[in-house]
Amino acid sequence: MSTMSAGARRAAFTSARRTMFDEVMEGAFRIAGDDRTHRMRLELSVDLPEVLRPWSDVEGELTGRVHVPGWADDPSAEGRLRVAPLTARRIRYTLDFTARDGRRLRLDGWKSIDPRRPVRSMTTLPVTVTGEDGSVAGEGLLRFDLRRDLVRFVAGARFPGHDPMRSRWRGQPGRLEVWYTTLTDAATGTGFWIHHELLAPVRGEARSHGWAAVFPPGERPVFGRFGPFGWDRPEAAGFTAGPVAQNGDRLTGTAGTIAWSLRESGGGKPIHTFPRWAWEWELLPAAQIVPRPTASYEGVIRFGDRVLELDGAYGASARIYGHGNAQRWAWLHADLGGGDVCEVVAAVSTRPGLNRLPPLPFVRLRVDGRDLPSGDPLLASRRLKADIRLPTWTVRGRIGDRALLVEVTQRPEETVAVDYADPDGAPAVCHNSERADVRIALARRAGRGWETEREWRLDGTGHAEVGLR
The missing domain is CATH 2.40.370.10 (AttH-like domain)
Incomplete structure (x- = not known):
């Protein structure tokens, strides 16, 4: 059948508006083969193809900067974000970026939503970074700082109209x-x-x-x-x-x-x-x-x-x-x-x-x-x-x-x-x-x-x- 991933499937009736927001997460990161703890910072921009609702299962574009002092500082990172807080209890981040030594790496992170601890689970992101050969290059635990960034996060959310030249197909057959x-x-x-x-x-x-x-x-x-x-x-x-x-x-x-x-x-x-x-x-x-x-x-x-x-x-x-x-x-x-x-x-x-x-x-x-x-x-x-x-x-x-x-x-x-x-x-x-x-x-x-x-x-x-x- 002509289908996309579950994260790309949406309801038959879709709003013409999108959801755009910026998100910053920081935390401890361990590089493979290095016993020291480093700081990782993600500065991300998200573009989702519909208005985001709690019951959504939607996948959109993810761009931004990956910064680990002395190891990576790529302002052109690109990837995908799947948001499914109720249907799959997961918000998944995948982001491709380049390390300082020229290696192409992929960050894979997921917020596992726990209804007993909604705030903590929605603001905590475990991440794993792998190389092109699949080997683990590093692991970390990042957090969204509510006190510092919540007001800016909410104020920066946008719901622009859908670009009429952008494809509307969401994987349905026929x-x-x-x-x-x-x-x-x-x-x-x-x-x-x-x-x-x-x-x-x-x-x-x-x-x-x-x-x-x-x-x-x-x-x-x-x-x-x-x-x-x-x-x-x-x-x-x-x-x-x-x-x-x-x-x-x-x-x-x-x-x-x-x-x-x-x-x-x-x-x-x-x-x-x-x-x-x-x-x-x-x-x-x-x-x-x-x-x-x-x-x-x-x-x-x-x-x-x-x-x-x-x-x-x-x-x-x-x-x-x-x-x-x-x-x-x-x-x-x-x-x-x-x-x-x-x-x-x-x-x-x-x-x-x-x-x-x-x-x-x-x-x-x-x-x-x-x-x-x-x-x-x-x-x-x-x-x-x-x-x-x-x-x-x-x-x-x-x-x-x-x-x-x-x-x-x-x-x-x-x-x-x-x-x-x-x-x-x-x-x-x-x-x-x-x-x-x-x-x-x-x-x-x-x-x-x-x-x-x-x-x-x-x-x-x-x-x-x-x-x-």
């Missing part, structure tokens, strides 16, 4: 996670699409793979795949798979005859196409968010024997997480200029019963810094209707006191068909074009009729797709 970027080179009209995917099948090991496509104007798209590779959760937010990476502001990789090295900047305020609660608490079969809806790109894309140099190309990076692809879907990202943008996801669920319903359209139209419709996108979707077909699909209806029409045309000669697979192995085909034509009209009531308030037309610069089975 999950699909996507990082994707689409952009348009204004100088040539060329579109570009990178799709990074983590697939955790119902049975078997998780794998990372994906593809890229270049859309030169008036030509057939150039398409290439990468992977599959095994999945190792990146320490930084983003995605890595073999030669492909999306970390921070850098996107690099190769897929078939396509290679890219790009830098992403800007992006604006994230767009929650689905309700915020759907992304944060995973209460729908899947959800999408656009962390960087109006980003800018510079760098180089190579495809075949051609080179495309980007300087100020515009586009977006978005995320999807859930149980798999929809039964049918349509998607649009339209950069309308001046920070205005339209994001559409219309989908039919694969869930029994829900798969008989018409497509449910989620729309976010950002105009002059304001997102329309206001309020919950799921409630607003009840006043919208989507007609999903090729080459032209539409979404129309009411958003607040306005009427909305979104019309998207994907020219067949500038559309690429890509085979998808769900975690249960069910196939789907995505028809994607980064050269779509788009018309968006926003109208207000005028007497007994409607009067167009704003209208946008994109000629070959819309990013769109239709998924069918």
